[in-house]
Amino acid sequence: MSRPRRLGYLLKHANLRLTELTGPALEPYGLDGREFAVLAVIGGPGPLSQLDVGRRLGVDRSSMVGLVDGLERKRLVGRRPHPDDRRKNVVELTERGRETLEGATRAVDAAEAEFLAGLEEGEARLFRALLGKLVG
Amino acid sequence: MSRPRRLGYLLKHANLRLTELTGPALEPYGLDGREFAVLAVIGGPGPLSQLDVGRRLGVDRSSMVGLVDGLERKRLVGRRPHPDDRRKNVVELTERGRETLEGATRAVDAAEAEFLAGLEEGEARLFRALLGKLVG
DNA sequence: TATTGTTATACTCTATAACTATA
DNA sequence: TATAGTTATAGAGTATAACAATA
Numbered sequence: 001m002s003r004p005r006r007l008g009y010l011l012k013h014a015n016l017r018l019t020e021l022t023g024p025a026l027e028p029y030g031l032d033g034r035e036f037a038v039l040a041v042i043g044g045p046g047p048l049s050q051l052d053v054g055r056r057l058g059v060d061r062s063s064m065v066g067l068v069d070g071l072e073r074k075r076l077v078g079r080r081p082h083p084d085d086r087r088k089n090v091v092e093l094t095e096r097g098r099e100t101l102e103g104a105t106r107a108v109d110a111a112e113a114e115f116l117a118g119l120e121e122g123e124a125r126l127f128r129a130l131l132g133k134l135v136g
Numbered sequence: 137m138s139r140p141r142r143l144g145y146l147l148k149h150a151n152l153r154l155t156e157l158t159g160p161a162l163e164p165y166g167l168d169g170r171e172f173a174v175l176a177v178i179g180g181p182g183p184l185s186q187l188d189v190g191r192r193l194g195v196d197r198s199s200m201v202g203l204v205d206g207l208e209r210k211r212l213v214g215r216r217p218h219p220d221d222r223r224k225n226v227v228e229l230t231e232r233g234r235e236t237l238e239g240a241t242r243a244v245d246a247a248e249a250e251f252l253a254g255l256e257e258g259e260a261r262l263f264r265a266l267l268g269k270l271v272g
Numbered sequence: 273t274a275t276t277g278t279t280a281t282a283c284t285c286t287a288t289a290a291c292t293a294t295a
Numbered sequence: 296t297a298t299a300g301t302t303a304t305a306g307a308g309t310a311t312a313a314c315a316a317t318a
Binding site for chain 2: 005008010011014015018033040045058115123127132135136
């Protein structure tokens with residue numbers, strides 16, 4: 001049974017396959033893929049407002065609210081008003097958030113490796129580079 | 137401003153970028169990306185039931201109903217009971233569906249080429265091959 | 273009993289608009 | 296005026312369960 005070779009089909013199903021791998025990998029950490037992405041950005045160089053985080057991920061600011069709400073409820077991140085501009089919420093990892101991010105990062109690395117397992121090592125590197133060239 | 141290098145992020149946004157290109161390309165044909173995909177499968181070797189089409193695309197049979205409804209309303213496909221198994225709907229292109237698919241295919245080819253325009257020709261071929269290896 | 277199509281339903285993700293507080 | 300966060304709402308897209316017709 002022949003499968004479509006269209007880029008749209010291939011990209012969609014690549015995404016699906018990766019999600020099927022990262023989902024279970026993140027479950028022990030109480031995170032889904034979107035929450036992990038937010039956590040990883042917050043764990044990077046900061047300080048970042050909710051809007052900053054959303055911009056890097058392509059997530060609308062209205063969607064960021066619920067996302068940060070969830071992470072705050074799990075005590076993984078904290079909000080505090082920006083000292084120089086009190087309209088902004090600076091979002092930061094808690095100690096627990098830092099530990100969770102560390103473990104979750106390893107789990108996602110493993111899931112990505114499994115996703116790429118069908119490729120030679122050089123092919124996998126190339127694939128990631130080409131994808132980055134297309135998106136970034 | 138550094139962007140995430142995660143596969144999940146890259147694949148999601150690659151998908152978004154492609155959709156932004158194929159959407160307008162298909163608009164003159166009155167189709168969106170999902171409808172085009174269905175039309176293309178129906179236009180392939182058949183005969184195919186709704187379930188067959190859904191299986192190739194990873195679309196649930198309950199979602200196929202509305203999709204085929206829409207294409208039938210536009211007179212692009214027709215349903216008829218399978219002669220040997222009347223539980224099945226054989227879906228086929230109408231003459232108008234065949235013409236629409238032809239034009240839409242060229243439009244999508246052009247959109248994909250634009251999506252890949254940032255890559256050398258060899259890189260683009262390689263990218264598609266690697267993606268196929270990961271999904272197929 | 274199992275399969276195909278159908279309908280209804282719910283859930284997630286996303287997009288938009290309006291409101292508030294701050295600048 | 297414009298910006299950041301918030302809330303409410305509506306629209307896709309998908310998944311599930313139940314039902315009818317047929318095998």
